[in-house]
Amino acid sequence: MENKKFDILDKIYSPADLRRLSIEELPKVCEELREDIIEEVAVNPGHFASSLGVVELTVALHYVYNTPEDRLVWDVGHQAYAHKLLTGRRKQFATNRRFHGIRPFPSPEESPYDTFTCGHASNSISAALGMAVASKGKRKIVAIIGDGAMSGGLAFEGLNNVSSSPNDLLIVLNDNDMSIDRAVGGMEKYLLRLNTNKTYNRLRFRASQLLRQAGFLSEKRKNELIRLGNAVKSALARQQNIFEGMNIRYFGPFDGHDVKNIVRVLEQLKDMKGPKLLHLHTVKGKGFEAAEKDAAVWHAPGKFDPETGERIEQDTTNMPPKFQDVFGETLLELAEMNEKIVGVTPAMPTGCSMNIMMERMPDRTFDVGIAEGHAVTFSAGMAKDGLQPFCNIYSAFAQRAYDNIIHDVAILGLPVVLCLDRAGLVGADGPTHHGAFDMAALRPIPNLTISSPMNEHELRNLMYTAQLPGKGAFVIRYPRGRGVMRDWRNEMEEIKVGTGRRLRNGSDVAVLSIGPIGNTVAQAIDEIEGDVSVAHYDMRFLKPVDESILEEVGQRFSRIVTIEDGVKKGGLGTAVLEWMNEHGLKPDIRIMGLPDHFVEHGDPASLYKLVGLDKESIKKVIEASQAQLREEFAKHVTPITH
Numbered sequence: 001m002e003n004k005k006f007d008i009l010d011k012i013y014s015p016a017d018l019r020r021l022s023i024e025e026l027p028k029v030c031e032e033l034r035e036d037i038i039e040e041v042a043v044n045p046g047h048f049a050s051s052l053g054v055v056e057l058t059v060a061l062h063y064v065y066n067t068p069e070d071r072l073v074w075d076v077g078h079q080a081y082a083h084k085l086l087t088g089r090r091k092q093f094a095t096n097r098r099f100h101g102i103r104p105f106p107s108p109e110e111s112p113y114d115t116f117t118c119g120h121a122s123n124s125i126s127a128a129l130g131m132a133v134a135s136k137g138k139r140k141i142v143a144i145i146g147d148g149a150m151s152g153g154l155a156f157e158g159l160n161n162v163s164s165s166p167n168d169l170l171i172v173l174n175d176n177d178m179s180i181d182r183a184v185g186g187m188e189k190y191l192l193r194l195n196t197n198k199t200y201n202r203l204r205f206r207a208s209q210l211l212r213q214a215g216f217l218s219e220k221r222k223n224e225l226i227r228l229g230n231a232v233k234s235a236l237a238r239q240q241n242i243f244e245g246m247n248i249r250y251f252g253p254f255d256g257h258d259v260k261n262i263v264r265v266l267e268q269l270k271d272m273k274g275p276k277l278l279h280l281h282t283v284k285g286k287g288f289e290a291a292e293k294d295a296a297v298w299h300a301p302g303k304f305d306p307e308t309g310e311r312i313e314q315d316t317t318n319m320p321p322k323f324q325d326v327f328g329e330t331l332l333e334l335a336e337m338n339e340k341i342v343g344v345t346p347a348m349p350t351g352c353s354m355n356i357m358m359e360r361m362p363d364r365t366f367d368v369g370i371a372e373g374h375a376v377t378f379s380a381g382m383a384k385d386g387l388q389p390f391c392n393i394y395s396a397f398a399q400r401a402y403d404n405i406i407h408d409v410a411i412l413g414l415p416v417v418l419c420l421d422r423a424g425l426v427g428a429d430g431p432t433h434h435g436a437f438d439m440a441a442l443r444p445i446p447n448l449t450i451s452s453p454m455n456e457h458e459l460r461n462l463m464y465t466a467q468l469p470g471k472g473a474f475v476i477r478y479p480r481g482r483g484v485m486r487d488w489r490n491e492m493e494e495i496k497v498g499t500g501r502r503l504r505n506g507s508d509v510a511v512l513s514i515g516p517i518g519n520t521v522a523q524a525i526d527e528i529e530g531d532v533s534v535a536h537y538d539m540r541f542l543k544p545v546d547e548s549i550l551e552e553v554g555q556r557f558s559r560i561v562t563i564e565d566g567v568k569k570g571g572l573g574t575a576v577l578e579w580m581n582e583h584g585l586k587p588d589i590r591i592m593g594l595p596d597h598f599v600e601h602g603d604p605a606s607l608y609k610l611v612g613l614d615k616e617s618i619k620k621v622i623e624a625s626q627a628q629l630r631e632e633f634a635k636h637v638t639p640i641t642h
Contacts, residue, residue, distance in 0.1 A: 004039055006032040014088055015062035015113070026063065026259045030055045033082050034287040036090070041081070042306040046097050046104070046428075049285035049298040050146075051081035053176050056259040057144070057280060058082040061172075064266040065140055068112040071131050075124030075145040075155075077105025078299070079174065087113035097428035099602025104430050119432020120397065121370045122152025125171060129158060132167040140270060141167075146174025146282075148347060151369035162275045163246035170269055171248070171277045174256065176284040176295075243277045252279030257286055296350060320483040323516075324421055326456045327478070328353025329489075330463050331390055335361060338467055340388040344368065346375040352392040352421050372397050376404035376416070383414040388467050392419040395435025395477060396426075406445055413447040413472040417463070423452070423477035423515070424565035425594070425608060430601030436594050438477055439514075439542050440570030449497055450475045450542040452515030456488035458540070464492035471497065479516050479565070481604065498544035506535035509625050510553040513563040514539045514572050517613065521563055524618040532626040545575050554585035559625040561590045565613060568593035590621055 008025060009032040012018050021029065034055050041048045059082070061072055067087075074080050083106065085093060095101025106114035116127045128143035135141065149155060150173065162169055243250045249272070254265060262280070269276055284299075285291025290309035291298035303312040335341040335357055343365040349355040358365040368375050372393055379389035393401065398420055409416045423435035442450055449472065453459035459478055466474035503518075504525060511534055513521045518538050525534045535557070537549050553560055562573040573591030580587060594611055601607075608614045612621075 004036065006036065008032055009036060009085075009090070012086060012090075015067050015086055018059065018062055018086060021063075023063075023260055023263055026059055026263065030059055030259050033059065033085060036085060036093075037081050038288055038306050040093055040096075042304050044094055044096060044098070045300065045302045046081070047078040047300050048288075049291040049295045049301075050076070050078035052286050052288055052291060053282045053284040054079045054144075054146070054174055054256070055082045055286070056257050056262060057172065057174060057282070058086065060259055060262040060266055061142060061144070062086050063263055064270060065142065068115070070140040071115045071128065071135075071142065072113070073115050073124045073128040073131065073141065073143045074106050074118045075143065075149045076121045077118045079144075079146060080106050080118070083113070084111075087111055097430075097601055099606040100600070101602075104428055104601050105432060117432065119429070120400065121149035122155040123158075124149070125155055125158030125162060125169075128169055128171075129162050129165065129167060132169045133165065137168060140170070142170045142172060144172045144174060146176060148370050151347075151371055153371060153373055159243075159246060159248065163248055167275055168273055169275050171275070173252075173277060173279045174282055175253065175279060176282045247275070249274060249276040250279065251276065253281045254279070256280030256282035318486065320486050321456065321488055322353075322482050323456070323459065323478045323480070324351070324353045325356075326459055326483065326488055327392065327419060327421070327463070328356035330460045330492075332357045332360060333492075334390075334463060334467055335364060338388060340386065341467060342366065342382060342387050342389050344375050344379045344382075344389050344391040346370055346372045346393060346397065348392070348394065348421075351394070352419070354392055372401040373404045376401040376418070377408040379416045380404075380408040380412075380414050383409075383416045384412070388415055388417070390417045390419055390463075390467075392421060394422040394433070395420040395424075395438045396422065396433045398438060399441070402441065405442070405448075409473050410445050410447045415467075415471060416473055417466040418473070418475045419463075420475060420477040422480045424479045424517070425599060425604055425611075426480045427604045427607065428601050431598035434594075434599055435477070435479075436567050436599070438475075439564065439566040439572065440574075442475060443543055443570060443575065448473050448475055448543060450477070451540055452477045452542065453540070454513075454516055454518040454538050456483040456485045457490045458495075459483075460488075460490060460492050461495050462540075465495045465497070468494060477515065483516070484519050495540065498541050498546055500537055500539040500541065500546040500549050502535065502537050502549070504534065504536040506533040507556075508533040509559045509561060509622055510535045510537065510557040511561045511563065511622060512537045512539055512549070512553065512572065512576060514542060515565060517563055517565045520608075520613070520615050521618055524615045524622065527615070528619055528622060530623075532623060534622060539572060542572055542575065545572075545579065547579065550576060550579050551583070554580050554583065554587055558587050559590075560587045561592060561621055561625055563592045563613070563618065566593055567596070569596060588625070590625060592618065592621060 008029050034052060037051055089102055092102045097104045103110050105119045107117060108114050124143040124145050128141050132141040145155060241250050254261060269278060283292055284295035301311055304310060331343060343354045343357050345352055345354045346368050347370045349358050349367050354365060368378060375391055375393060379391040382389050420438050423438060426433050426435060442448055451462050453462050462476050466476060511521055521536060525536055539546060562576050564572040568591045571593055573593060577589055592613060599607060599611060
């Protein structure tokens, strides 16, 4: 859509233009920014409520700090739309998240104002501290953390290092009591209770300035006074301030929507030595009533009417269900059958549909917050003492729990069912969120069963199989989006671990697929014309792989094509190559999968075409394999002459 006309925003092409304004004009800038975000995201869906909540903070940061020379390190790119609009990307903002458009999250590859990768949560403090150490005081560094990210283990590791390393880092805590769903855990409860007196903070800062100017406040005396102040505040408030307990100066909480006051506070803190934390209370979805009332729904609401707040939802009456909903419904069914089943999710109960079981069985479901590693080890602990956890983590986020999967689940072969949602290419969220690496990363780990269902029935059967006694650690990976079966609620049955199935017989080329990409493969084979006879096998399991199928195709076929929606290196194709080599079989094998580079963002159809995993690309590869077979056959046939 064409950019709307605004009095002030139309004159801002960079933060330098923003800094030429008076502080009295900043509320108007915030108003126009918020209106622009609402108008754009209404027609080009994206992360909505988070960005509305930090408009004032974003304006204040770019107003006070000399960006991009000074570094703003965002945590969780959900909150960065105002940042994009102020840093030269307003004309391109209509392409946000679209194929070949601007990126869904801040990226240094797109703009010098984007200082670090921030698709996943909790990394801003560590990255910003590294920059602070590297700059040696030559530039100001600010980490902005929020959206529930302070509960992530990496955030605590960063805080621990900040407290013990010489630095002047400012950490801004954007506290809106939310991640995607309502934030949970001790840190969130602590922040709700945390309060200090604004007058006290202001007086302490002025007193420290006077003492320093008079030569009475050395670095040693400053630390002694901080410790004394901490003790006094703790006694008065009857609560220890965890940040100042770590030797990080604490200021707040302040109203995160009072842009002029935020500017004043930042100007006071800008040249202050030592690590500092500014605590701001914000409202997720601020300025859009529907989003303020239900921030979880409006985190990424899709298209909506910017005037009425009515969401424009697609008619799904005759459409297959989402894989996540099949998971959620099936988990509840299984939990009703098996009292040992419990559900675990790191801050994604709605996203993975575990909220279905959570509503019925709140005592058997656990949202552990943004803490993927803990989610896995917590599940392992429950499994060790007799429970049957289903731990649901998005594939890309499970990368953060790799050691926990090895050390805490696989070594003991504990019966934890790891359900990896959003496997494969997820679309508009781009490379930080694509579930590209799970199969290749997990395949080398002993004691793991790794599976991927082709459709909804297969997902239900695999979930049923995984919770049966003796199955050990069990991985089930499935994609974002809808399946292929409207009549999906089958009578569940066990699938023998390590067995695939032949979907189509053939004699010329064998195609081995795993997971839902098999549906595209089946369509491609249906459309292949001519005399190509194609056999199609749904492998189901990456580990253990079905050796009887491999032996069959290795003996019968000289041409094999493997197809997977994970990286080619290390996945199904690699497993097939290894097995054929070990057994002295030498068919020609063509591996189709994701390439050895990060795939951009865009709609899934465009992305699968881009990487050569769409129907037409699959047809060409299969037909090319048959054409090559014919050419080689012709070389060994003596032509008949008369």
